[in-house]
Amino acid sequence: MTDPPGPVAPADRRPVARQGLSVGLATGAYGISFGALAVAAGFDVWQACALSLLMFTGGSQFAFVGIVASGGLAAAPSAIAASSMLGIRNGLYALELTHLLGVRGVRRLLAAHLTIDESTAVAVAQPDAPRARLGFWVAGLSVFVLWNLTTLAGALVGNAIGDPRTYGLDAAACAAFTALLWPRLRSRDAVAVAVLGGLVALLLSPALPPGIPVVVASLAALLALRAPRATANPDRAAA
């Protein structure tokens, strides 16, 4: 990569690079569970790898294979809808990253492909733009390389072990979704959205084909339109 990381002092370079690499290692490791779950859902090893190479956004990938696992390829439209809606946040990250990164042409497309939770988190955590750029590329590239290698490993392991239920792979998917949801439940409003979303999906599941309840449950996000919880404001009360 010839992209000049900008004028980052050599002494500052190492901590940023280390941060990016450790995020890459931590995230890359769970590509194993994705690969195993993808083949448990009925995809072959090539398809599991194609998803990691081309979609490259973990939450969307898990949603895509999870819905196909429960509804088969008949549920593919819902799987596409759910993975696409989960990917919307990457577009929002991109809005913030694009002026920070200042890239054009092919490199801009590469930056777009690497725009995910982890690369964004490392970039925006830096104190200045040059370090943000370095952090973005190190985290994005290391997650990309490891995520794809571990997806392949997971898919091969998943293929070798036969019935996924014996090893609890279906339950591993449940645990994975719980772990993806967990860090987002920081506010009371987020918990309310989660409870409503879960309830809608549960109530609709017996009546609709697999996957569709998940897509409909996304409407629970509209709860966030409510004005932020009004806190007691003595000034306003006085006025």
Added chain:
Amino acid sequence: MNAWLAIAVATAIAFGTKVAGHLVPAGVLERPRVRRVTGALPVALLAALVVTQTATGAGGSLVVDARLAAVAVAAVALLLRAPFLLVVVLGALTAAVLRAAGFA
């Protein structure tokens, strides 16, 4: 739908969304109300996925089995700040052990 076609469509949309964010000048999406809803989308979707993957069986009926125990164990592990991979492995182990023991 053919598996490769589904993969092609889903990956094209995922990439297109990222590229759009890098190309489209910031405008409508920066409005706070729109941002709040798009920010809440993953929460609603992931919660729905947790519930449907854990508690439904064939035909979408409500089922209580080893998966529910697996999610409970995962939640405890998350409370204790376990890393992602450990949470997933503990979830799988819980279900595998319960099934091997003939409980669920």
